Amino acid sequence: MPAQVTERQYQGKVHEHSRRLMSDWMGRLSRAEAEGQPTGALMISGNCVELLLACHILPMFPEVTALQNAIRHKSLPLILKAEQAGYSSDNCAYVKADIGLFLDGGMGPGKPIPFPTITVCNYVGCNVYVKWFEHLADLSGSKLFMLDVPFARTPGEPTQADVQYVVAQLKELIALCEGITGRKFDIDELREILGYAARAEEGYARSKDLCKAHPAPFDAYFDAINMMGPINVLRGTKEAAEFFDVAVAEFEELVAQNLGPLSEERFRIVVEGPPPYPYYKNFRNLFAKWGAVAVASTYSTVGGIWEWGFRHDARRPLESIAEQMLRENLTNRSITARYQQIKRYVEEWEADALVIHSIKSCRLFSAGQGDMRDYFTRELGVLTLLVESDLEDPRYYAEAQLRNRIDAFFEALEHKKLVVGAAGRRGAGALPSEATV
Amino acid sequence: MTPDQILEHCRDLSSQPLGAVAERWKATHPGGRVVAAYPVWAPAEIIHAAGMLPLALLGGGTSVELTHADARFQSFVCSVAKSSLELGFQGIVKGVDGFVFSNICDVARNLSSIWKRNFPDAFVDYLHLPQNSTSPGVPVYAANELRRLAAGFEQAFGLKVTEPALAKSIEIYNALRARLRALYAFRIAEPQKLSTTDLYAALRAATCVPPEEAIGWLDALLAALPLRDARPRDRLRVVVEGAFCEQPPLGLLEVLEEAGCYVVEDDLLLGWRWFTSDVATDGEPFERLGAAYVNQAVPSSTRHEGREHRSAGLIEKVRRSKAQAVIFTPAKFCEPALFDYVLMKQGLERAGIPHMIVEFEEKMWTFERTRNEIETFVESMLFD
Ligand code: SF4
Numbered sequence: 001m002p003a004q005v006t007e008r009q010y011q012g013k014v015h016e017h018s019r020r021l022m023s024d025w026m027g028r029l030s031r032a033e034a035e036g037q038p039t040g041a042l043m044i045s046g047n048c049v050e051l052l053l054a055c056h057i058l059p060m061f062p063e064v065t066a067l068q069n070a071i072r073h074k075s076l077p078l079i080l081k082a083e084q085a086g087y088s089s090d091n092c093a094y095v096k097a098d099i100g101l102f103l104d105g106g107m108g109p110g111k112p113i114p115f116p117t118i119t120v121c122n123y124v125g126c127n128v129y130v131k132w133f134e135h136l137a138d139l140s141g142s143k144l145f146m147l148d149v150p151f152a153r154t155p156g157e158p159t160q161a162d163v164q165y166v167v168a169q170l171k172e173l174i175a176l177c178e179g180i181t182g183r184k185f186d187i188d189e190l191r192e193i194l195g196y197a198a199r200a201e202e203g204y205a206r207s208k209d210l211c212k213a214h215p216a217p218f219d220a221y222f223d224a225i226n227m228m229g230p231i232n233v234l235r236g237t238k239e240a241a242e243f244f245d246v247a248v249a250e251f252e253e254l255v256a257q258n259l260g261p262l263s264e265e266r267f268r269i270v271v272e273g274p275p276p277y278p279y280y281k282n283f284r285n286l287f288a289k290w291g292a293v294a295v296a297s298t299y300s301t302v303g304g305i306w307e308w309g310f311r312h313d314a315r316r317p318l319e320s321i322a323e324q325m326l327r328e329n330l331t332n333r334s335i336t337a338r339y340q341q342i343k344r345y346v347e348e349w350e351a352d353a354l355v356i357h358s359i360k361s362c363r364l365f366s367a368g369q370g371d372m373r374d375y376f377t378r379e380l381g382v383l384t385l386l387v388e389s390d391l392e393d394p395r396y397y398a399e400a401q402l403r404n405r406i407d408a409f410f411e412a413l414e415h416k417k418l419v420v421g422a423a424g425r426r427g428a429g430a431l432p433s434e435a436t437v
Numbered sequence: 438m439t440p441d442q443i444l445e446h447c448r449d450l451s452s453q454p455l456g457a458v459a460e461r462w463k464a465t466h467p468g469g470r471v472v473a474a475y476p477v478w479a480p481a482e483i484i485h486a487a488g489m490l491p492l493a494l495l496g497g498g499t500s501v502e503l504t505h506a507d508a509r510f511q512s513f514v515c516s517v518a519k520s521s522l523e524l525g526f527q528g529i530v531k532g533v534d535g536f537v538f539s540n541i542c543d544v545a546r547n548l549s550s551i552w553k554r555n556f557p558d559a560f561v562d563y564l565h566l567p568q569n570s571t572s573p574g575v576p577v578y579a580a581n582e583l584r585r586l587a588a589g590f591e592q593a594f595g596l597k598v599t600e601p602a603l604a605k606s607i608e609i610y611n612a613l614r615a616r617l618r619a620l621y622a623f624r625i626a627e628p629q630k631l632s633t634t635d636l637y638a639a640l641r642a643a644t645c646v647p648p649e650e651a652i653g654w655l656d657a658l659l660a661a662l663p664l665r666d667a668r669p670r671d672r673l674r675v676v677v678e679g680a681f682c683e684q685p686p687l688g689l690l691e692v693l694e695e696a697g698c699y700v701v702e703d704d705l706l707l708g709w710r711w712f713t714s715d716v717a718t719d720g721e722p723f724e725r726l727g728a729a730y731v732n733q734a735v736p737s738s739t740r741h742e743g744r745e746h747r748s749a750g751l752i753e754k755v756r757r758s759k760a761q762a763v764i765f766t767p768a769k770f771c772e773p774a775l776f777d778y779v780l781m782k783q784g785l786e787r788a789g790i791p792h793m794i795v796e797f798e799e800k801m802w803t804f805e806r807t808r809n810e811i812e813t814f815v816e817s818m819l820f821d
């Protein structure tokens with residue numbers, strides 16, 4: 001292996017800024033009950049957070065609670081509590097950690113994570129969402145609103161009928177929220193919020209676009225997580241819009257100086273699938289030591305796919321919220337539509353390989369990733385590595401096994417690069433697929 | 438014909454590979470098309486109204502070895518998804534022209550598009566069935582989704598789904614479902630005369646033939662069953678819940694009864710018995726079918742019922758069938774069933790209804806442990 005690659009730790013500023021914003025939000029959440037502030041549970045993917053903000057309902061995201069507990073190495077006891085209560089070892093561990101938190105006494109009246117006043121299930125593709133929020137509504141006793149979003153299943157979508165179907169439900173939700181807060185909904189307030197949302201979306205898209213640079217200024221998988229809070233949770237706030245202004249300026253500066261997250265960018269990869277939150281840093285290190293930088297990732301688009309140009313539109317407030325939920329997020333699209341998304345990343349971001357991180361918990365992402373690998377290796381000749389663990393349950397993270405596979409893959413990739421060699425930088429398509437590990 | 442002869446015929450029908458069933462029908466319907474629906478529910482009425490044969494895509498059961506599909510789907514994915522795909526790879530569904538999937542779970546969702554990618558010559562549609570069951574616009578949306586499916590058939594196969602034809606098909610399927618409801622009611626009343634494996638044989642065979650044909654032998658069966666000679670035994674009356682998609686091996690159904698149960702309600706092949714009462718017979722037929730999906734559907738783990746608690750439908754089943762206990766039978770790795778198990782079990786406990794859980798896989802072949810567990814459960818209940 002060539003000389004050691006090191007991390008530059010440049011990402012301090014963006015990371016710190018994001019952390020501050022997220023902890024302010026968590027702080028508000030923990031005070032909500034005492035201050036009589038109504039809260040609304042929402043899912044991350046393709047959400048309508050802007051609408052809750054406009055209704056003066058503080059959004060809360062059980063997925064964020066679950067991932068934070070995983071990052072802090074607190075998820076396993078919570079998962080075990082849920083399993084003792086009857087949840088299967090085969091159920092999505094995000095849900096189990098969340099329910100386990102309640103069973104452990106960490107959620108509910110008088111706790112830092114309050115019960116939601118209303119539970120809004122934005123059903124955008126993931127069927128576990130339906131279950132999760134049924135269970136959350138059951139234990140919290142809060143009103144459950146099931147927002148049915150037709151799956152993006154034909155090329156001509158969303159149709160006008162799809163949009164109107166979702167808009168009608170959004171109006172129903174507004175009326176429900178008015179009933180909770182006793183406050184009249186103001187469409188102009190929503191327009192202003194959507195203006196901020198569009199600004200954040202623009203900044204997020206621009207940040208990702210900057211990763212087309214060689215080297216990419218940040219890791220679009222591991223560092224993108226710092227942007228996912230502001231874009232998915234705080235989207236629609238002035239603070240989130242400003243966060244992206246700052247982030248873009250910083251990334252542009254890095255591009256100008258030819259700096260990336262590592263001392264050297266040896267391999268450009270696209271990563272598919274959520275990260276293993278319980279071992280986030282360890283997992284990252286397995287790639288960093290090879291000088292592998294993610295230049296694009298699918299996970300960073302679960303909330304919304306902004307890089308192809310879609311923005312919330314203050315002139316068509318409810319319609320554009322509906323369109324985003326219907327089409328402009330990864331979760332409500334088919335797995336084969338995701339193949340096309342990844343293909344674009346590989347081509348336009350000039351990646352050397354695809355890494356599929358297969359997650360046991362999340363069948364939405366993972367069921368059928370063997371077929372995805374088949375498509376990329378056999379049909380496109382893209383070098384592809386498939387590794388398995390979990391995003392929440394540390395029991396499924398086998399570091400030695402992962403390291404072996406990742407090392408073998410990059411060794412092969414390095415060898416191929418040397419062979420293809422002097423002809424200059426090659427796109428993934430230039431490498432024969434039999435090097436797949 | 439005696440019930441045994443009819444049931445023998447049923448077993449024979451459903452033991453054939455799906456492609457062979459399709460080809461046999463096509464031999465007498467030149468130019469005819471066949472469409473198979475993956476669980477749980479698809480509008481067989483629309484397939485039938487188009488002049489096609491609706492069948493059920495239910496995986497490979499015990500008959501198929503996975504040689505391709507396990508490289509596509511990981512180890513933590515249920516068997517029915519993998520073995521269904523395997524049927525495609527091995528050409529066992531050759532003769533079936535179209536496949537309909539729907540949003541029952543994340544696995545089925547991905548399977549639908551993976552099917553389409555691997556078998557580009559087949560017609561594949563993915564129905565979005567509404568999870569919101571209470572908002573005013575939902576029945577209209579559901580009707581439109583069914584119209585979209587019909588238009589897809591028309592375009593792919595160059596045929597027509599007219600409103601009168603659909604109205605007629607709705608009537609025929611109402612008649613079929615009425616027979617199936619009658620069979621279930623008979624088993625509740627006299628479970629000693631209709632075992633679950635027998636009932637399942639009739640039900641499964643009804644998914645392999647045109648509804649008109651099934652109605653014929655179901656009537657004969659319903660007429661002959663009461664004449665069967667069987668004395669009630671001292672057994673535990675149970676509801677079986679959780680096998681709405683992947684189908685349990687027959688051996689498991691046998692063991693349930695041999696171990697001392699009368700299964701008096703179950704959710705086997707639920708989609709073929711989807712409506713709790715007849716679909717309305719007047720009005721625009723797509724709208725009637727769409728409204729029925731929203732308002733008359735049986736409780737199912739794959740559909741959010743916004744009006745009542747997850748356990749309510751199950752408790753109602755227990756009461757209606759005068760059952761004494763529930764046996765949960767989720768397929769291994771089946772998220773909808775495994776999630777619902779928790780809320781349902783809590784509901785049963787509040788209602789004082791005993792329950793146990795037995796996970797299965799379609800390929801399961803040894804049942805001794807399960808037999809012991811069920812026997813212990815039955816004994817604890819009967820001799821308490
Ligand atoms: S299945 Fe995947 S998308 Fe759905 S809740 Fe679990 S982790 Fe999230």
Ligand code: SF4
Pocket residue numbers: 476515516517518541542543544545682683739768770771772773774
């Ligand atoms: S058995 Fe369960 S998980 Fe598998 S396809 Fe059917 S509903 Fe989905």
